[in-house]
Structure formats: C-alpha cells, structure tokens
Amino acid sequence: MSAEQQTTTGEEEKWIESFRAGDASAFDCIVLRFQDTVYNLCFRMTGDREEAADCAQEVFVKVYRAIGRFRFQSKFSTWLYAVAVNTCKNRMGSAEFRHRSRLVPIDSTADKETAGIIMEIEDPSPSPLANLTQKERDRLVQGAINSLPEEARTVVTLRDIEGLSYDEIAAITGYNPGTVKSKLARARHQLREKLEGVI
Amino acid sequence: MDCANALDSLSAYLDDALDPLTKADVERHLSSCDRCRSELNALRACVQAVSSLERIPAPPDFLHRVHECIEHPSPWKRLLRTLLLPWHIKVPLHVAGAVAMVLLILATVPFKRFEQKPEKAFETQLPQAREEQAVHDHASQQMAEEGPLVQHAPLSGGKVDKSASSPEAMPIQLVLVIPGEKPVHGREFLPEGRDKGSSALQDTEESLKFQAAPPSPERSLPTLRLAPQTVGGVTAGAQSNEQSATAGQVVLPRPDDRAGNGRGERQPSQAASKKDQTLPSPGGPTPAVEVGEIKVRTASSLEQRIRDVGGIIHRIDYANGKDRPFSVLASIPAVSYPVFLDQLRVLGELRDQPFEGPPSRENRPLLVNITLIPAE
Numbered sequence: 377m378s379a380e381q382q383t384t385t386g387e388e389e390k391w392i393e394s395f396r397a398g399d400a401s402a403f404d405c406i407v408l409r410f411q412d413t414v415y416n417l418c419f420r421m422t423g424d425r426e427e428a429a430d431c432a433q434e435v436f437v438k439v440y441r442a443i444g445r446f447r448f449q450s451k452f453s454t455w456l457y458a459v460a461v462n463t464c465k466n467r468m469g470s471a472e473f474r475h476r477s478r479l480v481p482i483d484s485t486a487d488k489e490t491a492g493i494i495m496e497i498e499d500p501s502p503s504p505l506a507n508l509t510q511k512e513r514d515r516l517v518q519g520a521i522n523s524l525p526e527e528a529r530t531v532v533t534l535r536d537i538e539g540l541s542y543d544e545i546a547a548i549t550g551y552n553p554g555t556v557k558s559k560l561a562r563a564r565h566q567l568r569e570k571l572e573g574v575i
Numbered sequence: 576m577d578c579a580n581a582l583d584s585l586s587a588y589l590d591d592a593l594d595p596l597t598k599a600d601v602e603r604h605l606s607s608c609d610r611c612r613s614e615l616n617a618l619r620a621c622v623q624a625v626s627s628l629e630r631i632p633a634p635p636d637f638l639h640r641v642h643e644c645i646e647h648p649s650p651w652k653r654l655l656r657t658l659l660l661p662w663h664i665k666v667p668l669h670v671a672g673a674v675a676m677v678l679l680i681l682a683t684v685p686f687k688r689f690e691q692k693p694e695k696a697f698e699t700q701l702p703q704a705r706e707e708q709a710v711h712d713h714a715s716q717q718m719a720e721e722g723p724l725v726q727h728a729p730l731s732g733g734k735v736d737k738s739a740s741s742p743e744a745m746p747i748q749l750v751l752v753i754p755g756e757k758p759v760h761g762r763e764f765l766p767e768g769r770d771k772g773s774s775a776l777q778d779t780e781e782s783l784k785f786q787a788a789p790p791s792p793e794r795s796l797p798t799l800r801l802a803p804q805t806v807g808g809v810t811a812g813a814q815s816n817e818q819s820a821t822a823g824q825v826v827l828p829r830p831d832d833r834a835g836n837g838r839g840e841r842q843p844s845q846a847a848s849k850k851d852q853t854l855p856s857p858g859g860p861t862p863a864v865e866v867g868e869i870k871v872r873t874a875s876s877l878e879q880r881i882r883d884v885g886g887i888i889h890r891i892d893y894a895n896g897k898d899r900p901f902s903v904l905a906s907i908p909a910v911s912y913p914v915f916l917d918q919l920r921v922l923g924e925l926r927d928q929p930f931e932g933p934p935s936r937e938n939r940p941l942l943v944n945i946t947l948i949p950a951e
Binding site for chain 2: 404407408411412414415416419420425428429432433434436437440513514517518521532535536537539542557558560561564565567568571572575
C-alpha cells in the first residue's frame with residue numbers, strides 16, 4: 377500500500393468520524409473523493425453510462441445509510457468497492473437491465489459530453505483519426521468485457537482497470553486469493569480470444 | 576513444465592504473482608516454446624488494452640443527484656428497500672411480528688371465551704330457550720326437594736315427546752289396588768262409550784269389579800264428570816265430599832275442566848255445584864249404581880282415563896299368563912295429573928300416598944307408571 381493510499385485512508389477515517397458526529401459535509405467529501413472511481417467501475421461493469429450513473433448513486437445512498445455500521449475492519453475503499461460490485465451485480469441481474477442491454481444507441485459513436493460543442497482551439501492531442509481509432513478500440517474492448525461472464529468481468533475490472541491486488545479482490549468478492557488468480561487467468565484467456573484480431 | 580501448465584500460469588506471471596520456483600519453471604518453458612511465448616505477448620497486449628481504457632468521470636451533477644436520492648427516495652425504492660432488508664434485520668422483525676401475533680391470539684381468545692359469563696349468556700338466549708331453561712331449573716329444584724320422580728320433556732302440540740318414554744326417564748310410580756271381583760249390581764261402565772248389558776259382558780270379556788276407594792278423612796275426592804263424547808251414557812261411581820246423596824255416581828270431568836286447584840282438591844261448594852252437571856247418557860237416563868259394585872274392564876277403563884286427561888300410553892305390561900294388565904306406562908300432562916289421580920282413585924285405591932304432582936305448569940308431560948295389583 378502506497379503512502380498516498382495511507383494518507384487517503386487517514387482522510388477517509390476522519391471524514392467518516394466527522395459524518396458520524398453529525399457533519400453532513402463530510403459525506404460530500406467522501407462522495408467527491410470516490411465518485412469517479414465508483415462511476416468508472418460501474419460503467420465498466422454495466423457498459424452503460426446511464427446504468428453506471430444510477431448504480432453509482434445507489435452505491436453512495438447505501439454508503440450513506442450503512443456507514444454508521446462500518447467498523448474499520450477493512451479499508452474503506454475495499455468496503456466501497458464491495459458495495460459497488462454487489463450493486464452492479466444486482467442491477468445486471470434485473471429485468472430492466474437485460475432489456476436495456478438489447479437496445480443499441482444510435483449515437484453511440486458520438487461523445488455525449490462534447491456533442492454540440494464547437495472546439496476551435498488547437499488540439500494538442502493525437503489526430504482525430506488516432507482519437508477515433510482509440511475510441512473504437514476502447515469500444516471493442518469494452519464490448520469484450522461486457523461479453524464476459526459476470527464473475528470474469530468483475531475480476532478483470534477490479535484487477536486490470538482498477539489495479540487492485542489479488543488480496544483486495546479476494547476481500548471484495550469473497551473468493552480466496554487462489555480462486556481470484558484462477559478466475560482472472562480464465563477471464564483474461566477468454567478476453568484474449570474475443571479481442572483476437574483487434575489487438 | 577508443459578505448455579498446458581505454462582499457459583495456466585501466464586496470467587499470474589504477468590502480474591508477478593507466482594512463487595519463485597514456479598516463475599523460474601515458466602521462464603524456462605517460455606525460453607524454449609515459441610507458441611507459449613506468443614501467447615504471453617498476446618495476453619500482455621490484451622491486459623494493456625484493458626488497463627489503458629479511458630477512465631470515465633462521473634457526471635458533474637453527481638453529488639446533487641446523490642443528495643436527491645438520499646433526501647427524496649422514491650416510494651418504489653423505499654418499498655424495495657424495506658423488502659430487501661438484510662436478513663439480520665428482516666428475520667428479527669419477522670420473528671418479532673410472529674411472537675406479537677401469538678401473544679395477541681393468546682391474549683384475545685381466552686378472554687373472549689370466558690368473557691361471556693353464564694348470566695350474560697343466559698340473557699342472550701332466545702326467549703323460548705330461556706323459558707325452557709327456567710322450566711328445567713324449576714324441575715331440578717323440585718326434584719331435589721321431592722326426589723327424582725319424573726324426567727319430563729316439553730309437550731308440544733298435545734303430543735308427548737319421545738324422550739318422555741325413553742329408558743332414561745324416571746316415571747312416577749303409582750300402585751293401584753284393584754278390588755276383587757264381586758257380584759255385579761248395576762250396569763257396566765264401558766269407557767268406549769257403549770252401553771252393554773251386563774250379561775253380555777260377562778260372557779265375552781273378563782271383567783273386574785270396581786270399587787271406589789273409601790273416602791279418606793283428610794282428603795276428599797273431587798266430583799268428576801264424564802266427557803259425553805268419550806264416556807257415553809255410562810256413569811261411573813265415585814265419591815265426593817257430598818257423596819252421601821249420590822253415592823256411587825262418578826262424574827268424570829270434561830277435558831277442559833280442571834279440578835279445583837289442580838291437585839284434585841275442590842271446595843265443597845264447587846263440588847256441590849258440579850254435581851248437578853252430570854251429563855245424561857245419549858241412550859237415556861243414567862242409572863246410578865253403588866260404589867264398589869261397578870264392574871269394568873280395567874285396561875280399557877284405565878286407557879280411557881289416560882286419554883281423557885290428554886295422556887299417551889307408551890306401554891302396557893300384562894301379568895304372566897293372564898289378560899289382566901300388570902302395569903301401564905303413560906305420559907300425563909302435568910296440568911291434568913291431579914285429575915288423573917282422582918280418576919285412578921275411582922278405579923281403585925292408590926297405595927303409598929302417591930306423588931300429588933308438581934306445581935301447575937303447562938306443556939309439560941309427566942311419565943307415570945301405574946302398577947295394578949288385585950286386592951287381597
């Protein structure tokens with residue numbers, strides 16, 4: 377665990393204690409600190425921005441209601457990841473999610489956040505063609521992740537996207553580290569087969 | 576290490592998660608196997624592709640939306656949250672609910688069971704049932720005072736309930752001593768209403784000489800009248816307080832005529848006035864006969880008297896080898912019981928100071944067993 381993580385853990389503990397003492401703004405600090413992480417995890421798990429937003433909101437609502445029972449027996453981030461993973465699993469198991477998964481957005485190639493905005497300044501980033509290639513590659517990778525079984529998707533997301541250790545993944549998912557290792561190997565093998573010819 | 580084991584270890588090898596010994600075996604195999612080395616490169620590229628995915632930031636208004644969800648949860652989500660409570664919360668709630676329900680049932684059911692006290696339950700009964708209860712209570716009280724003489728049943732529509740003749744009923748025991756046969760002086764009394772000659776009766780039927788019981792000094796017999804439709808022109812003998820003038824003339828009462836105070840006792844003035852109401856025979860004037868010289872068929876006469884008072888005969892037992900009845904079991908309306916006793920005294924002598932009857936109650940039959948004993 378890095379020094380930054382240690383510091384962050386110390387901040388989290390302080391926020392939690394402040395929130396328990398009645399400081400509502402402490403919870404806002406927690407949300408602002410982890411919202412991108414949780415949202416990104418939810419997006420990679422669900423493959424849909426709206427679903428990811430709903431999942432991430434639900435995660436923080438659960439945290440808000442259950443944070444009083446957090447005993448600091450694990451890292452707060454691990455507990456938060458566990459809540460997020462379970463929320464995403466529940467959502468992916470719902471009928472509403474399965475129905476949405478069959479719909480294909482007609483504007484999927486467009487970036488919703490920049491749509492309609494005219495950028496006239498000099499772009500230091502790679503060329504538009506390179507951006508388009510990268511986005512298309514990301515879309516294919518995300519499609520391959522979404523096609524994985526739920527357990528494989530979870531371990532791949534937690535390890536290769538979020539960069540968590542085997543032990544942390546084991547703590548989040550409830551598997552033992554050996555199981556995490558074997559599941560991750562199988563998931564990566566499946567993912568490589570799906571991305572053959574793309575990468 | 577073969578290729579299969581090496582391929583299984585490539586993922587952990589990339590993460591540097593193998594123990595040194597296994598890692599050395601994998602590296603040794605990779606140095607000699609182009610296929611596994613190619614697989615490792617492909618796997619590394621795949622992991623790098625996944626790891627290099629763009630991190631998608633949360634929407635700018637994410638915190639505000641979280642606040643909205645916390646402060647204004649939708650009813651549907653609130654219901655779902657209630658239904659999907661964790662087990663460690665739901666189970667105690669369910670158990671507490673079940674315990675509360677059991678306690679409520681235990682607290683309510685016995686209370687309702689004993690809430691209706693006997694007095695209150697009696698008040699809620701129908702008037703008819705209440706009356707029957709009152710009759711039963713009265714009879715029970717009377718039986719306690721006078722002994723278990725009779726087990727009665729309500730009489731409805733002039734018919735005797737079958738329960739009155741049930742084996743469980745305790746009939747009133749009456750012992751009627753029939754005087755011995757003597758020469759007949761006078762005309763035979765036929766309860767069927769036919770007036771036959773005494774000689775013809777002697778030839779065809781067994782006759783019993785009837786002698787009215789001697790007047791008791793402390794108790795006087797009422798004047799009885801025969802119902803004209805049932806007795807005919809025969810007048811049976813009986814005694815009354817004023818019997819000296821018309822000794823041997825029995826006047827049976829009309830069915831609707833109650834004797835005195837219901838116990839067969841009648842005031843002398845009433846008896847004197849009734850004496851003149853003796854009904855004439857359809858066949859002509861009724862000849863008076865002496866007491867003790869009237870010859871009757873005991874069974875028929877007794878049966879007729881039971882019918883006259885509105886009673887019903889349940890059983891007639893005959894003496895062994897004889898036609899003479901030994902005992903008769905019948906139901907007598909309570910209101911007519913005193914009259915019936917008087918009529919029995921007309922037939923013979925009632926032994927052992929018989930039960931004089933309960934207080935006058937309508938619609939109540941008394942089960943009576945009359946044992947006929949010939950006089951010594």
